[in-house]
Amino acid sequence: ANGDLVRVWNKRGQILTGAVVTDGIKKGVVCVHEGAWPDLENGLCKNGSANVLTADIPSSQLANACAGNSALVYIEKYTGNAPKLTAFDQPAVQA
Secondary structure (H helix, E strand, C coil): CCCCEEEEECCCCEEEEECCCCCCCCCCCCCCCCCCCCCEECCEECCCCHHHCCCCCECCCCCCCECCCCCCCEEEECCCCCCCCCCCCCCCCCC
16 A cells, blocks of 8 residues: 555565555556665665665676666565664764
């Protein structure tokens, strides 16, 4: 449902993300926007990094960017306690 915290997973990994239900996305399709580095807690990326779900295949030898524009995934409402989100925390500085 709209606003639910959901777990999205496949054989490569699993992420938590918020659900937005809209007529702009075809039924049976999931769109995951990304913007945070992966942060795994017990194998679950609590920052919702889509890279956790896509194949690790570079777009080219020059760019070496992520080539994954699609991945087969499953989705379910997350029923556990929401982990502490660390995407906006300052990184640790080492001298």
